[in-house]
Amino acid sequence: MNPLVKAVEYAVRGPILLKAGEIEMELQRGIKKPFTEVIKANIGDAHAMGQQPITFLRQVVALCTYPNLLDSPSFPEDAKNRARRILKACGGNSLGAYSASQGVNCIREDVAAYIERRDGGVPADPDNIYLTTGASDGISTILKILVSGGGKSRTGVLIPIPQYPLYSAVISELDAIQVNYYLDEENYWALDVNELRRAVTEAKEYCNPKVLCIINPGNPTGQVQSRKCIEEVIHFAWEEKLFLLADEVYQDNVYPKDCQFHSFKKVLYEMGPEYSSNVELASFHSTSKGYMGECGYRGGYMEVINLHPEIKGQLVKMLSVRLCPPVSGQAAMDIVVNPPVPGEESFEQFNREKEFVLSNLAKKAKLTEDLFNQVPGIHCNPLQGAMYAFPRIFIPTKAIETAKAHKMAPDMFYCMKLLEETGICVVPGSGFGQREGTYHLRMTILPPVEKLKIVLEKVKDFHIKFLEKYA
Amino acid sequence: MNPLVKAVEYAVRGPILLKAGEIEMELQRGIKKPFTEVIKANIGDAHAMGQQPITFLRQVVALCTYPNLLDSPSFPEDAKNRARRILKACGGNSLGAYSASQGVNCIREDVAAYIERRDGGVPADPDNIYLTTGASDGISTILKILVSGGGKSRTGVLIPIPQYPLYSAVISELDAIQVNYYLDEENYWALDVNELRRAVTEAKEYCNPKVLCIINPGNPTGQVQSRKCIEEVIHFAWEEKLFLLADEVYQDNVYPKDCQFHSFKKVLYEMGPEYSSNVELASFHSTSKGYMGECGYRGGYMEVINLHPEIKGQLVKMLSVRLCPPVSGQAAMDIVVNPPVPGEESFEQFNREKEFVLSNLAKKAKLTEDLFNQVPGIHCNPLQGAMYAFPRIFIPTKAIETAKAHKMAPDMFYCMKLLEETGICVVPGSGFGQREGTYHLRMTILPPVEKLKIVLEKVKDFHIKFLEKYA
The missing domain is CATH 3.40.640.10 (Type I PLP-dependent aspartate aminotransferase-like (Major domain))
Known part of the structure; x- marks a missing residue:
């Protein structure tokens, strides 16, 4: 086997996600857990978290996929024009070339x-x-x-x-x-x-x-x-x-x-x-x-x-x-x-959908920062951009020792416990790199607002109990 | 620059395709050539050669792309069922997850x-x-x-x-x-x-x-x-x-x-x-x-x-x-x-479309073999499968010497001449490997039957002239 391949690591879909998959299977088989679903906050996967596609984008791709729809009155003209232009530039006017x-x-x-x-x-x-x-x-x-x-x-x-x-x-x-x-x-x-x-x-x-x-x-x-x-x-x-x-x-x-x-x-x-x-x-x-x-x-x-x-x-x-x-x-x-522009038939809906997603993300970025910073032993910088929180978490010495005894990075140990006890799947900071002796986790802010609040409350409760347990 | 990258060769989209692109541009700019279009027989790209997509496949992908269409009466139920099943297995029921x-x-x-x-x-x-x-x-x-x-x-x-x-x-x-x-x-x-x-x-x-x-x-x-x-x-x-x-x-x-x-x-x-x-x-x-x-x-x-x-x-x-x-x-x-099966609404059309493509390919495989073998200095094995002919072409010594003077493989020289004189783009055998001293070209059999006949006639005329020129 290629030793260079063996050396590759990719934490976002690493051991923590494998464990999440196992837990999901156990839930499906009816095994009782302190939670009913696994929430995959490990990866920036907006649609999986319930975000709806932008209608105009999907209309154009559907029109390109099945050009018979170019005759359908239920698609707007601006979407049809985009699709016609793309198809004209494709071999045989087909997405299949x-x-x-x-x-x-x-x-x-x-x-x-x-x-x-x-x-x-x-x-x-x-x-x-x-x-x-x-x-x-x-x-x-x-x-x-x-x-x-x-x-x-x-x-x-x-x-x-x-x-x-x-x-x-x-x-x-x-x-x-x-x-x-x-x-x-x-x-x-x-x-x-x-x-x-x-x-x-x-x-x-x-x-x-x-x-x-x-x-x-x-x-x-x-x-x-x-x-x-x-x-x-x-x-x-x-x-x-x-x-x-x-x-x-x-x-x-x-x-x-x-x-x-x-x-x-x-x-x-x-x-x-x-x-x-x-x-x-x-x-x-x-x-x-x-x-x-x-x-x-x-x-x-x-x-x-x-x-x-x-x-x-x-x-x-x-x-x-x-x-x-x-x-x-x-x-x-x-x-x-090349989205719809003012004056085009689809502009208003497009803009409404876009602003809905972006304003919600802005709200969730602030909410996440605020809630994390209310937890003793967690510090979170402002989320100015992207779609993740990367808070610093305090891990007590006793937990660090326990992790080491399990041959695990301390933050991997923390994230595994979080997953096992709450069903929340996040990625340990060690998968991204961090200064020696500091610990973090990466969590997406993609769940819908109400769900995100629940997730953050659960992390808070877990963290407080974790601090107590390993005090 | 990575020397391993430098060493990579990929003939199917190599110098011959770059040249074809240049010639297309010249044609667009109105420069006169002995032909009016470049025929790209260098790559197995069926739709680019006019083959129509299988309707059922595109219906299902369009339904998955824009699930509003699941309510449309113009899509068959079996396509909708396939799409619903795929979407159910996707994160957030979306192709975007x-x-x-x-x-x-x-x-x-x-x-x-x-x-x-x-x-x-x-x-x-x-x-x-x-x-x-x-x-x-x-x-x-x-x-x-x-x-x-x-x-x-x-x-x-x-x-x-x-x-x-x-x-x-x-x-x-x-x-x-x-x-x-x-x-x-x-x-x-x-x-x-x-x-x-x-x-x-x-x-x-x-x-x-x-x-x-x-x-x-x-x-x-x-x-x-x-x-x-x-x-x-x-x-x-x-x-x-x-x-x-x-x-x-x-x-x-x-x-x-x-x-x-x-x-x-x-x-x-x-x-x-x-x-x-x-x-x-x-x-x-x-x-x-x-x-x-x-x-x-x-x-x-x-x-x-x-x-x-x-x-x-x-x-x-x-x-x-x-x-x-x-x-x-x-x-x-x-x-x-997982195509339509007998008894499903879309089966008949699916099967008709599939058989149309495959029977045409079979016809073109035979036609190509037969026509190539009528040309002196070209020998073509039967095309039992896939979608290419790989005939052996005799290249006269004088042409081999001219090619070498141009620092070109003899069959690259041949294919370049073919492209410049007829607009037909095929790939020299040297891009695939061949026994020392033998020369070949690879040509797809994807053009529609009537066009393929014209292409093969043109290759024949070119080849005969080529033999005369370098006799």
Whole structure:
């Protein structure tokens, strides 16, 4: 067996989810538990938590799937127009034909137009857009191309700690060197460029740090980076000739009024040609998050800036081997970047649905922060963005010792107990990385408000009992 | 840049397709050519060639996409029942939720039931079924897990020559050792177990041959393996403790009356417990080929037999990192394995559509063989299965020299000339591998009959002129 594969870890669907599956089976077999259902707050899976799909997106994809519906009076004209345009760009006018390896042309054009609007007119070239099978696929592919060298010249990839474990998994699989930089928990999980500098300086002793991964808004940490921070990071990447990977899949998920999403691309261009013509950047987006939550479609795109033409050629070749991203996911991506606009028949309903999801998420972000911070021994930074809470949990020494006796990380022990006693499935902080001696958990805020309140109350009760038990 | 990535080649979407794209652009810009359109016979992309989707499959996927349609009287009840069942098995009853990493449970159950029916009752366990993002994804993932060792103990992967270039691409990316075994062109491209033995024996000098890849029906060669041949291969794999990868994506594409598809799984079980409890096997299927040709959905499955539980765990982990295969592709796969049955409302139309596609393919297979064999300097084996012709083409010495002067493989030179002069895009045999000094091309037989005749006439005229020019 491949030792690199063996070394891969992926906590979001790791042992805790296997255990959750076992418990669900036991419940089905009628085994009595102190709860009646398992609540999977381990993964950002909006629809599984009851969020409804955006009607317009589904109408367009259904029309593309079964074009007979183009004659049906029950579909709005704007949806039909979108579907006709997508089908016209597909081989044989069918979602069943392979698309170009880079994705359907007109969808890449729509992505470029979306980026230009988002970034206040900074130009975007459809040739730089690659549609992907979710953001994960894009991130893995670009990392695969960039990694090289052996020994001390092996590529080092800088990732935030805490991170989303796709990064550590891919780095491990590629036998690249993971270089950690720590986000500042005391300062709302901000990225401090001095910490980046420390990480790069130390890494140069044992590898060739070449790639810098940023997750903004943060997963699992939920911070939204300030414009100033992004400028500093770009300047640092320019100085150190680092390739920037900007994971921006939560760009629509920003909640407090005083926070705003700034794309790395926009800031890069606003910093002037010295930066915008030199710093290599790939940024990622997806159908899975935002207000649409279409995880199952595996739609996504990446935009690359200043990529060497030879690397671009390699990228297309590697995408070609897998033929193309799922075309229905590409169609879904098109609606994310090209939604109804004011004046179109579907605009009002679309906007109502979108605002409903986003305002609820904002409410739940605040609720979660507030409720966690009422619990003794739990501290939760504000959830400025994304869809997770990553509170710090105090674990008593006796519990840490018990965990170690079970050969478990203390926060894994905590999360397992939480699952067994309440049916709530969350992921231990150790799956994302955390400063030595600190413990966390990641929980999604996706359950509906009333259910989320119950979940948080249950976590509170569990935590208080846990503290008592291991006092 | 990763040198392993640089070494990857994928001819089906290689330089010839880039050139075809350039020519299409020139045609669009009004540049005059001796033809008015580029015909992309380089890839098995049925819908792009005008094949119509199977109505029932699209109805079910549309119903799953936009469940409001479940109330519409214009959809048949059997399609609605399929859609309701799939949705019930999805998180939040939505195609937009992530599925389990291994795929939606009820779809895996349907796959297992399909395999049992196909294999005359040989049992299939849903736990052994993994839904994938097309067959390519399954093949890459399993190879990634199996490859290990360094130097002389590096894993050797046996592949047929000619092969489908996904295999060489993945082997190259994984830095595994490609071990070629040659199919016997003089004997309808049959697989000779003596040739397998030669290949393994020689390979043991420089690597650890551990995996044996079989493509049946053959791509690009179109042969259908006899039951006897499969038995011999399984016996050989058992003797040599080889892991069998059976690429069976063309299992529905078998044309002559005296040919029959035998799955490796079925033959393995029929050979008795000594084999069926020991030989490790993974077999692959897809929504992309057969009579449905739904390439764009990226649906597929693999069934694994005798996989060690630890490797199974690793497999689920690696699939988890990518979260799940596209759920709409999983739904499409469900209809491939669970189509309407006699007595159901949609059966008649489904069956008519299926037979139309398959009988046309059979007709085109014969037509292609016959027409190619009328051309002096072209020899084409019978197309027993799949959807390609792989004729041997005689290239005169003068043309070989000209090609070499252009630093091109002689058959690449030939195919480039064919593309430039006729607009027909096919792939040179060198992209699939062929015996030294022989030349071939791969062409799909997917264009509609009348168009295919024109294509074949054009190839004939081109070939005759080519022979004259380089005589």
